[in-house]
Amino acid sequence: MAVSARQLPVWDGNGMDDTRQTVPFMSRKDVLFSEPWQIDLYAVAEALGKVNPLADVAVLAVRSQQPFPIYPFLNTLQTARTEVLHVLWQGSRSFVLTLSAASMEPLRQVIEKRLRECCDGNVLAGLCGPLPLARWEEWLLALEQALWCLNQNVLERRGVSVAEPRVFRGSGNCAGALDKLLQVWPEGSVSAVMSVLDEAFAVMRQEHWSLREVAVYCAQAVVLVQAHARWPRGGTSRMWRRPEDWQEWIAAECCKLEALKARLKEIVSGLLETPRDATAMGRSVQVLRVMEWIEAEYASELELENLAARVYLSAGHLSKRFKQETGMTVHEYIIRTRLAKAKDLLLNDLSLKVYEVGTRVGYADATYFNKLFKRHVGVTPKEYRERGGV
Incomplete structure (x- = not known):
């Protein structure tokens, strides 16, 4: 694939700049990566130019709680007849792979199995593909989708899974869920509050809330409970009053929704009882x-x-x-x-x-x-x- 300099603009999320080769890419849908991905589009274009026309091309984004053993992981993919076309790093815990395989569904199964084998800690993964055309423009769109899928992977039930692209159906339910939390205060029962939290998290998973909405709900729930608690106190609860606090914790722990719910319940129960x-x-x-x-x-x-x-x-x-x-x-x-x-x-x-x-x-x-x-x-x-x- 022949690519000229004029064909390789820089995408920074706000506009294009065709004077540089490296792309500082930041997805608007992603809340777990605070630093942009530095992408050499020449290398991407060169990798895509080697694709077998009969193969499917996909983009895999991975974030790990611990430093990830990337080389054993790449080796296991190669032995599973999955070709690794391109590797993009962001530190020792995060990377993006461009992969080529005969078809997508077996590829999902292979990735999930290999992630389980290679990593001891929690892992979040998002997979997007197949690319309609082996061109860098489609690759950038696939990267955006893969990072969004990685965010949504927090909502998955399985310990390590590959999220599939799905349409976000959120409808501003955060306010409604918080209203239900307010309704149980007259009852004065900690168990009633916990039941409302359980219900809210079930809705999050069912309706595929964005991770930003989940973080906003957790932060506002802490503020709400702290304002009405029988034992008002500061301490560690003050660390969880901003959505950014929750996002940073999820990014550090690569946790799933159940762990997120358990942490919120721990904080809320500590505020409600003395x-x-x-x-x-x-x-x-x-x-x-x-x-x-x-x-x-x-x-x-x-x-x-x-x-x-x-x-x-x-x-x-x-x-x-x-x-x-x-x-x-x-x-x-x-x-x-x-x-x-x-x-x-x-x-x-x-x-x-x-x-x-x-x-x-x-x-x-x-x-x-x-x-x-x-x-x-x-x-x-x-x-x-x-x-x-x-």
Whole structure:
């Protein structure tokens, strides 16, 4: 494909400038990339000039939470009979590939499989094609579409998937969704607020909101809740009052919609409820709430995943935060709480047999209860009772 300098204008999103070879490209539909893509259109045109006329050409945009192992990924694509025509970089976490394959649908499947194999962290991907003509003008339009698909990939259910082009059907529902949030305030129920948030996020996915609208909703929800909260406070919630805060977080984490919803719920629940001595103890609302549940429900089966879900955190996030704020793990705190209750029962309710005390505090296995008690207290439950405490 022969291309003259006059055929290679620079596209900066606002107009054309045909005096330079490098194109600073910034998509108006994309909110996850703050820096423009620097495109050498000569290299693009040269790559497109080598396309097999019988093959489909597509543009793939990828953004990763971690530095992406690009070379193993390219190798796996080549072995899957996908030709990599051109590579465009934007740092170690983001890149755009121009690909050639026999047809589009198998290409989508290959890309999804290879992305899963090559990357440990979260990945967002957008694929557009086939190009109607192997020309740089069509390639730029495909790049715009691929970046938009990458944004929309946040709304996909699967962990790593390739978004397909679809018509945006948003109809200004952000205001309506926030109105529903206002309607539940008289009820004063945290669970009612959480239900409204669940409903709003379901609508986002169903109606394919733009990522900018999703970020605006999250930011305005925080502002709204903070204004009406029973415990007004600043802290970390102030960091989430602008759409740009949410966009930057999504771009950094490459998260999906469920993670976005969980983060908003965590912030909102922290604003709506005040557990005991939260400010005095210097602990987060979520950790204090978990501590209260353990002390109230110590005799039941307490699973980390369930406790984390109740404060809208992942199990790993809760474990890390609990250890940082209390100096012990959740499991260690459960043991300490149960054994403290057991000591009280052993000394103050002599009608209970030792194994009954174990059952009362959540340890139905008498042998395990005896071993655990001796390991942590230094004597068996029976010896502790006979000595009147240690």
